Amino acid sequence: MVQTENDPGAGSGTLLQVEDLRVEFPTPSGAVEVVAGVSFDVRPGETVAVVGESGSGKSVTSLAVLGLLGPGRVASGTITLRGEELTGAGRDRLRTLRGAEIAMIFQNPMSALDPLFSVGDQVVEAIRVHRPTTRAQARARAVELLREVGLPDPERRMRSYPHELSGGQQQRVGVAMALACDPGLLIADEPTTALDVTVEAQILALMRRLQAEHGAALLLITHDMSVVARMADRVVVMYAGQVVERGRTDRVLAAPAHPYTRALITSVPTVDTGRDVPLPAIPGRVPNPSEIPAGCRFHPRCPEAVPRCRTEQPPVVGTPDGGESRCWLSDPAAELAGAAGATR
Ligand SMILES: Nc1ncnc2c1ncn2[C@@H]1O[C@H](COP(=O)(O)OP(=O)(O)O)[C@@H](O)[C@H]1O
Ligand SMILES: [Mg+2]
Structure with a gap:
């Protein structure tokens, strides 16, 4: 398939559309937003991977699609499946959809x-x-x-x-x-994280084959870029409740636009090291949702941050494959004068 993200291609169209999704959880000190304006879509039969470190909001996003947020709630945004709005759907309708239209594979x-x-x-x-x-x-x-x-x-x-x-x-x-x-849509949340690498490879191959034979789309949640590389047509990179980059897998792996994506790619565990060996870590950790930094959410850990990143939220900039990157450095028009640590 040679097409850009925006090219719908023959017989596609959207199966699942998530638009500006915000999810909150109640805490003793008030509601905390853990998913902060996430948008992506999944087309019939394709695999879309959602990747990011633990605590990025991947599972909460998938639970929102399934209508299984527990104490959490969709504060705004829409989730549509074949055009049907799910965020306002009743309990019974959601239960019917789960299993019949959407099925889940667990970690x-x-x-x-x-x-x-x-x-x-x-x-x-x-x-x-x-x-x-x-x-x-x-x-x-x-x-x-x-x-x-x-x-x-x-x-x-x-x-x-x-x-x-x-x-x-x-x-x-x-x-x-x-x-x-x-089901038309399979959601698999870290389906192979608990397995050793040989068995993981077998299960991923199985999922690929059955998905093709059954014509199901797959929304695959993972923290592992090597799983993305093996499985996904398109990838959604999440950090601290936001999508920081989105696009076709081949483009994202070959020319990642966002510094966080670059960091994830270089921290891929290899078959040699196995998964008991800690990954070459990105220094620092995903912020707690109640302590989101000003400016770019990734700036405290970003090796490429410029002063503007600390104070102003980055723009969402288009990439050549029809994807996007949420980064000041991706914006050719951005005024980055006074960069490299200087104060303004
Ligand atoms: N039931 C809950 N109540 C409060 N906070 C939650 C709940 N579930 C998840 N969170 C918070 O939401 C954020 C995203 O979590 P999650 O979606 O599980 O991340 P990921 O799947 O990317 O590791 C985390 O900070 C987590 O602590
Ligand atoms: Mg998770």
Whole structure:
């Protein structure tokens, strides 16, 4: 596919649209905004990765799409699925959409599985919740799904309990359950973070293959740029509740516009170091949502910050692939005189 972000291409259009989303959580000292004006879209069949360090607001953004914010609330903005507004949708409608239209793959597959029921019972249940089928039909479909996700001897696996499976096998069952209702949108929040790198590669390959075969779009949440590189058509880089960069994965990896994106790319864990070895860290940490710095939210950690970054919020500047970067340095028109540490 050779097209820019703005080129809709044949048969696409938008499946999920998130527009200027703001999410607040109540705290003893008042409401705190943890997602601060996030916008992105996902088209049918594509993979969009949301990447950023822990605490950036990735999970909260996906929970907002699912209508599962708990004590949190959407303070403003819109989330639409195939044109249907979700932020105002009722509990019952959201429950219907989850599973039927949107399915979730979790970081810890055990959170999707009930330890007290056999794998077969749970996949059958996932099939029958949203679709009237006989038990026999659902069972046959469950066996087929377990075969599709690569579990050996699926007939026998139907009778296994979750604890009898390895982490990788559990996540395969998680993928099977997510696909049970042929959702248009899969949301996977760090689906391979708990797995070792070999199993991670297998699960990512499986997700890619099944996504293509089922024609589902994938919203993939990760902190790992190497996962983005392997999986995503487009990428949304989040920092401290905002999108700092967005664009086609090939462009973002080859020519990252934002200093935070550059830092994330150079901190990719390699297969050699494995994930028990700490990443070459970006010094400092994501600010607490109640202590957001003035100016650019990344400026205290940014190796390229100029004085203006400390006081003025950066503009959102377009990139050649139809993406964007939220950075003063991306703005060719910005007045950056007095840069490099000088005060104004
Ligand atoms: N239930 C909650 N109540 C208050 N704050 C929350 C809640 N859930 C998440 N947050 C805060 O929202 C911010 C973003 O969290 P999260 O979306 O989980 O980040 P990520 O998934 O990118 O690691 C964090 O500062 C986190 O502490
Ligand atoms: Mg998270």
